[in-house]
Amino acid sequence: MKIDLVTHRYPPDLGGIERHVGELARWLVGDGHDVTVHATDWDGSYDRESRDGAVRVRRYPVAAPGDAYYISPHIARAVCRSDADVVHAHGYHSFPLAFAALGARSTPLVVTPHYTGRGSTTVRSLLHRLYAPIGGRALRSADATVAVSKWERGRLAEEFDCDARVIPNGVDVEQFEAADAPERDRPYLLSVCRLVEYKGVQHVIDALADLPEYDLLVAGTGEYREALESRVAERGVDDRVEFLGYVADERLPGLYAGATAHVFLSDYECYGLTVGESLAAGTPCVVRDATALSEWTNVDGCVGVEDVDARVVADAVRAAVELTPQPDALTTWAEMSADVLALYEDVVDE
Helix, strand or coil, X not given: CEEEEECCCCCCCCCHHHHXXXXXXXXXXXXXXXXXXXXXCCCCCCCCXXXXXXXXXXXXXXXXXXXXXXXXXXXXXXXXXXXXXXXEEECXXXXXXXXXXXXXXXXXXXXXXXXXXXXCCHHHHHHHHHHHHHHHHXXXXXXXXXXXXXXXXXXXXXHHCCCCEECCCCECHHHHHCCCCCCCXXXXXXXXXXXXXXXXXXXXXXXXXXCCCCEEEEECCCCCHHHHHHHHHHHCCHHHEEEEECCCCCCXXXXXXXXXXEEECCCCCCCCHHHHHHHHCCCCEEEEXXXXXXXXHHXXXXXXXXXXXXXXXXXXXXXXXXXXXXXXXXXXXXXXXXXXXXHHHHHHHC
């Protein structure tokens, strides 16, 4: 089967959608399919055409106001000229999905919105409202829609009258399960995320006063780092918090494996990929009991908090460290990709 995958960014760019599309693309070519990824050259650093193994990657010029939405009409033209059997577009919160819908025409179209229902900044929230008529039309034009969680499926049904099939994200269970923990003098908690306010790292920092036995390692980059560093100083926990910045993929499994608990208190998520990675490494989690993260509270090894008060979070950490995750219960990337391929076959045969 000849498959076009459309996304705003693609590895080595970092992020949940980027990881999802990369894993799917590589599995599909491993299964014998011809895959082309259409993405944007969002920072001007990429070749127009390259290879990720056997995956063909094409990148197009783009405008991204507020580092959002990634407007690239070139994608519509490329998809229109393609002879793909199916087009699979990712990411409601960026224009490439809409351009893919415009270019697909008579080609079967599958969309995975990764929909959170809001913007993470004032600018993105404004753009989100303005974009709703365009994005909604693109969703409704699809032959099939994939939600990565039950919560996301509910939001799509409520806001767009869109009937989606739930296919959860995967995890490289073998990689994380086999990871070796780094040697450290003190036990540590771990937070892995982009450093933006809604991800909630500030609440973990606040809880450290009630968790004197632990250090905190923060893995990730973002514009909120300076504010977090100021908060660390204000709380007087400078000697117990380490900002790691960007962490390479090969190092991350070990960090999860060595943590006493992973704490992820994001205001909203459509899935929560880092939670699955932590559980795969055998490390229990504390999550915000809201949006799609609530679904993780039904999984062995995960504790949810509705309130991010420091003492509540600290109590949840103490409860979580007594739990034992079950990695075998997690969906793998191969299982996710096989389910997506079955959906392609359904829409192509219709």
